[in-house]
Amino acid sequence: MADILTTVPSNLVETRLAPPSRVGDRLFRWVALAMGLSVGILIVLVGVTLGRGASSSLHHFGFGFLTGSTWDPVQENFGALPFVYGTLVSSLIGLLIAVPLSIGTAVFLTELAPPRLRQPVVSVIEMLAAVPSVIFGLWGIFVLVPWLRVHVFPLLQKLFGFLPLFQGPNYGVSMLAAGVILAIMILPIITSVSREILRSVPDLQREAAYGLGATRWEVTRIAVLSYAKRGLFGAVVLGLGRALGETMAVTMLIGNRPEISASLLAPGYTLASVIANEFSEATSDLYLSALFEIGLVLFGVTILTNILAQLLIASTAAPKVGRAVQ
Amino acid sequence: MNVDLTAPQSKRESDPPVVARPGLALSAIPTKREMPSRATPVSEVAFEVSDLCCWFGQHQAVYDLSLRIPAKAVTAIIGPSGCGKSTFLRCLNRMHELVRGSRLSGQIRLFGEDIYGPRVDATLVRRRVGMVFQKSNPFPTMSVGDNVTVGLRLNGVRDRRVREEWMERALRMAALWDEVKDHLDRPGTSLSGGQQQRLCIARALAVQPEVLLMDEPASALDPIATTKIEELIQELKRDYTIVIVTHNMQQAARCSDYTAFFYLGRLVEYDKTEKVFTNPSNKQTEDYVTGRFG
Amino acid sequence: MNTSATYQTWRKAKNLIMSALSLACAVAVIAPLGLILFYLIKAGAGAIDWHFLTQLPKPVGETGGGMSNAIVGTLTLLALASILGVPVGVLGGVYLSEYGGERTNWWIRFGADVLNGVPSIVWGIVAYALVVVPMKGFSTYAGGVALGLMMIPLIIRTTEEVLLLVPNGYREAALALGISRWKIIVRIVMKTALKGIVTGVLLAAGRVAGETAPLLFTAFGNRFWTHHLRDPIAALPLQIFTYAISPYDDWHRQAWAGALVLILVIFLINIGVRTLTRGRFSEVAK
Numbered sequence: 001m002a003d004i005l006t007t008v009p010s011n012l013v014e015t016r017l018a019p020p021s022r023v024g025d026r027l028f029r030w031v032a033l034a035m036g037l038s039v040g041i042l043i044v045l046v047g048v049t050l051g052r053g054a055s056s057s058l059h060h061f062g063f064g065f066l067t068g069s070t071w072d073p074v075q076e077n078f079g080a081l082p083f084v085y086g087t088l089v090s091s092l093i094g095l096l097i098a099v100p101l102s103i104g105t106a107v108f109l110t111e112l113a114p115p116r117l118r119q120p121v122v123s124v125i126e127m128l129a130a131v132p133s134v135i136f137g138l139w140g141i142f143v144l145v146p147w148l149r150v151h152v153f154p155l156l157q158k159l160f161g162f163l164p165l166f167q168g169p170n171y172g173v174s175m176l177a178a179g180v181i182l183a184i185m186i187l188p189i190i191t192s193v194s195r196e197i198l199r200s201v202p203d204l205q206r207e208a209a210y211g212l213g214a215t216r217w218e219v220t221r222i223a224v225l226s227y228a229k230r231g232l233f234g235a236v237v238l239g240l241g242r243a244l245g246e247t248m249a250v251t252m253l254i255g256n257r258p259e260i261s262a263s264l265l266a267p268g269y270t271l272a273s274v275i276a277n278e279f280s281e282a283t284s285d286l287y288l289s290a291l292f293e294i295g296l297v298l299f300g301v302t303i304l305t306n307i308l309a310q311l312l313i314a315s316t317a318a319p320k321v322g323r324a325v326q
Numbered sequence: 327m328n329v330d331l332t333a334p335q336s337k338r339e340s341d342p343p344v345v346a347r348p349g350l351a352l353s354a355i356p357t358k359r360e361m362p363s364r365a366t367p368v369s370e371v372a373f374e375v376s377d378l379c380c381w382f383g384q385h386q387a388v389y390d391l392s393l394r395i396p397a398k399a400v401t402a403i404i405g406p407s408g409c410g411k412s413t414f415l416r417c418l419n420r421m422h423e424l425v426r427g428s429r430l431s432g433q434i435r436l437f438g439e440d441i442y443g444p445r446v447d448a449t450l451v452r453r454r455v456g457m458v459f460q461k462s463n464p465f466p467t468m469s470v471g472d473n474v475t476v477g478l479r480l481n482g483v484r485d486r487r488v489r490e491e492w493m494e495r496a497l498r499m500a501a502l503w504d505e506v507k508d509h510l511d512r513p514g515t516s517l518s519g520g521q522q523q524r525l526c527i528a529r530a531l532a533v534q535p536e537v538l539l540m541d542e543p544a545s546a547l548d549p550i551a552t553t554k555i556e557e558l559i560q561e562l563k564r565d566y567t568i569v570i571v572t573h574n575m576q577q578a579a580r581c582s583d584y585t586a587f588f589y590l591g592r593l594v595e596y597d598k599t600e601k602v603f604t605n606p607s608n609k610q611t612e613d614y615v616t617g618r619f620g
Numbered sequence: 621m622n623t624s625a626t627y628q629t630w631r632k633a634k635n636l637i638m639s640a641l642s643l644a645c646a647v648a649v650i651a652p653l654g655l656i657l658f659y660l661i662k663a664g665a666g667a668i669d670w671h672f673l674t675q676l677p678k679p680v681g682e683t684g685g686g687m688s689n690a691i692v693g694t695l696t697l698l699a700l701a702s703i704l705g706v707p708v709g710v711l712g713g714v715y716l717s718e719y720g721g722e723r724t725n726w727w728i729r730f731g732a733d734v735l736n737g738v739p740s741i742v743w744g745i746v747a748y749a750l751v752v753v754p755m756k757g758f759s760t761y762a763g764g765v766a767l768g769l770m771m772i773p774l775i776i777r778t779t780e781e782v783l784l785l786v787p788n789g790y791r792e793a794a795l796a797l798g799i800s801r802w803k804i805i806v807r808i809v810m811k812t813a814l815k816g817i818v819t820g821v822l823l824a825a826g827r828v829a830g831e832t833a834p835l836l837f838t839a840f841g842n843r844f845w846t847h848h849l850r851d852p853i854a855a856l857p858l859q860i861f862t863y864a865i866s867p868y869d870d871w872h873r874q875a876w877a878g879a880l881v882l883i884l885v886i887f888l889i890n891i892g893v894r895t896l897t898r899g900r901f902s903e904v905a906k
Contacts, residue, residue, distance in 0.1 A: 017798070020798070020799045020800045021802065021803070022800075024800060024802050024803070025800055025801045025802050028801075028802035028805070028806075029715075029719055029802070029882045031711060032711045032712070032714045032715035032718070032719060033711075033715050033719065033720075035707070035708045035709075035711035035712040035715060036711075036712040036715035036716060036720065036724075036728050036776070037728070038708050038712060038772060038777065039712070039728055039731035039732050039734075039735055039772070039773060040727070040728070040731050040761065041734055041784035042731075042769065042772065042773075043731055043734060045746065046738065046742065046743075046746050049745070049746050049749045049750065050742070050745065050746070050888070052749075053745070053749055100645070101645045101648050101649055102645075102649065103645075104641060104642045104644070104645025104646070105649045106647045107642045107645075107646045108643055108645060109646070111642075112639055112643070113646070121646055121650060124649075124650040124653055125649060125650070127653055127890070128649075128650075128652065128653045128886065128888075130826065130827075130830075130886055130887070130890055131656065131674075131830075131883065131886075132652070132829075132830025132831065132832070132857060132882060132883075132886070133830070133831075133832065133833070134830070134832045134857045134860050134861050134864075134879075135656070135660070135830070135860070135879045135882065135883060137861070137864065138860060138864045138875055138876070138879050139655075139656050139660070141864055141865075142659070142663070142864075142876075143655070143659050162622065165640055178832070184652045187649050187652075191649060192774075205895075215631055215632065215634070215635040215756070216635055216639065217634060217635040217638040218635070218640065220638075241737050242737075244739070245737075245739025245740070245741070245742075246739070247739065247740065247741045247832075247833040248832045248833055248857075248861060252861075252864065252865060258621055270847070272739060272741050272833070275741050275745070276833055276836055276866060279744075279745070279748070279836065279837045280758075280836060280837040280840065291745075292745065295741070295742055295745045296743060298739055298741075299738065299742050300740075302737055302738060302739055302742075303734055303737070303738070305737075306733070306734055306841075307734065307739035310730070310733060313808075
């Protein structure tokens with residue numbers, strides 16, 4: 001042992017370490033910062049690109065773009081109201097169907113399911129989330145729509161035909177069909193976010209309710225759901241954001257007719273669909289610009305919904321301090 | 327080693343008392359820096375700490391610390407939890423400043439050079455002052471051999487033979503060579519706890535530091551491994567200055583030549599180990615080493 | 621408080637009904653996946669054969685042919701997208717985890733989440749304006765850019781998550797050896813988290829592999845092999861879309877086959893990723 005310490009081979013005595021790379025450090029940090037800031041750059045880039053492309057349409061039509069209900073490429077008269085209407089209505093239908101199912105499933109997963117059953121269900125939901133939009137559309141065209149047209153819509157017309165909602169010819173491809181496929185597509189995200197929200201409710205709340213002799217459902221209703229109200233609303237808004245931007249499946253099922261109709265069984269058109277269908281065929285500059293403007297509207301609307309959703313979700317994540325169970 | 331260091335702390339009646347915190351009965355008070363005595367040439371002093379204060383944000387962790395740590399000896403720092411000993415240790419290799427919101431004032435000289443000087447590169451300081459941590463942390467993606475030489479490799483030593491020679495040397499110095507020489511390609515994490523810690527010591531030694539700081543190196547190890555580490559420390563002190571923080575008083579008594587007792591961020595007593603444990607000058611020290619509190 | 625016996629029975633009944641309802645919801649949620657997979661296999665499995673995987677599409681109206689160019693096209697687009705998305709995303713994630721102040725990081729994370737919510741067709745428009753217009757034509761580059769831009773915010777978040785999991789002790793040990801900061805990050809921290817980083821990249825690739833909308837007016841599709849990256853290129857989702865909305869039965873059959881191939885690839889990536897992560901966690905936990 002003494003040898004190794006006192007006799008140092010000559011070649012090792014001179015072992016020099018390279019000077020610390022100050023330049024390397026600074027360079028790396030700046031590059032990483034630039035890449036991190038790319039998100040900000042990208043947001044600005046998207047906004048500016050859309051804005052510039054839409055400028056002549058914005059100039060030409062002004063605010064009337066959103067209220068005009070004619071979409072006539074030949075006459076170059078572009079009004080986006082049918083698309084706004086179609087986007088809103090189809091998304092709303094999707095929400096109406098998906099929200100109760102999603103929250104019910106989230107409740108099932110967090111409060112009621114035996115632990116062994118949870119993981120398989122969660123895995124299935126994650127797989128559903130991974131299915132591409134175009135495959136939903138494909139299945140929608142050949143499986144869902146025929147089934148709706150033959151079995152469901154005639155039933156709706158028989159039962160509720162007095163409502164203008166279900167009147168008119170039954171093509172299958174319709175607002176309602178698009179709404180249904182949207183519902184299926186947003187189920188995973190609303191379910192998983194709701195589940196996270198419900199899981200973040202502190203057990204203290206539940207225990208307090210159990211302590212008062214409440215049944216399982218009552219505990220869920222009183223201690224969990226009302227506590228998580230805001231977060232669940234955020235999950236719903238998140239689902240709405242997804243539905244608003246959905247393109248392919250909706251395009252394949254909605255009929256693509258730029259008309260506003262009272263009937264849900266009539267074809268419709270959405271903001272995303274018109275871009276998908278007509279962008280590569282736009283014949284004039286104004287036409288293209290109008291489509292850019294639709295993209296701008298879509299961008300703005302989805303950003304706002306997402307911001308709202310994030311704020312709502314974040315407000316539940318912060319625990320409320322010591323609230324007595326009412 | 328036979329250096330008769332004039333103790334950095336001496337009872338000089340003319341010294342003004344340091345403002346004491348209420349409740350502390352400090353009898354002998356640590357004083358400011360002494361004039362270097364002729365018996366202690368500067369090169370024999372590894373660290374000269376002057377009026378060191380450390381903060382974490384608003385919270386002050388170390389108050390007006392001054393002492394001299396001798397070279398090629400083992401200095402132990404003892405004290406109850408939260409007394410600032412680890413904080414102090416990390417000031418010695420400029421690791422304290424890596425914590426967000428940390429601050430320090432005062433001066434620390436390493437063999438005469440101010441390590442916090444305006445043009446001093448902290449990275450260079452850390453190559454001269456190595457550190458071994460409480461929880462052994464060999465890099466998981468590297469083999470035993472690569473772990474030892476990582477400091478050389480990533481610091482620009484390209485000659486493979488030189489690295490391999492250093493690897494054997496460092497492992498021998500850490501008393502680990504015989505146990506791992508046939509397993510150099512195994513992952514560093516495949517060794518036992520005690521071996522991993524010695525691997526970390528070898529890794530630190532390979533970079534040829536002058537000082538080795540050890541922050542409770544054996545607290546996570548079983549008694550046998552602990553003994554091995556303590557024996558290693560005795561061997562290493564012939565060539566390296568060692569500063570070891572430990573909450574185990576018996577370990578300090580066994581291993582070290584000098585002991586510093588910290589309490590609530592202040593240096594209470596600093597002297598030869600034998601004196602601190604058998605005849606401490608300060609009542610507080612006596613209470614601590616006899617186990618009346620801590 | 622109403623303590624009558626009937627009220628108690630009603631409470632118990634309500635509890636049971638609600639439990640049953642929520643179970644029904646769960647069933648309703650997982651049913652669609654089953655139905656979709658069932659039809660995919662039923663309609664698509666028969667049509668996948670060697671011809672399908674190796675031949676080019678036949679001219680309009682003729683039966684037979686395959687989607688070989690679309691399969692290769694998707695892979696090509698993914699490779700291009702990764703060239704853009706991986707460096708930016710990984711380094712961005714590195715910044716969030718290793719550098720960055722609290723405020724800056726909050727904004728970056730917020731921005732990444734916002735970007736993740738942008739509809740994919742909007743990315744197509746952006747790529748159109750940035751690549752197709754200057755190049756005066758649809759191209760593989762444009763498709764790659766559209767998909768790559770989509771990958772960036774995804775990879776930033778996954779990389780950050782994974783790097784934060786690397787225990788701080790390793791960084792400290794490396795710093796104590798006097799190693800330069802950037803070398804510590806690249807050669808030690810990122811190396812430790814490598815499996816996780818790759819996982820995140822694969823997941824992002826799986827996400828964008830199925831995207832159709834951004835490719836509609838960037839990559840545009842191609843009935844033949846693409847020999848230059850500046851030419852339009854076929855892609856699996858695009859081909860599925862085109863065939864699905866066409867009036868030809870044979871094309872419908874091929875659309876199902878293509879869809880089955882696509883979903884198999886995506887599921888394989890997801891399952892592969894899950895097995896990778898399971899092994900990794902046991903290692904880092906040591």
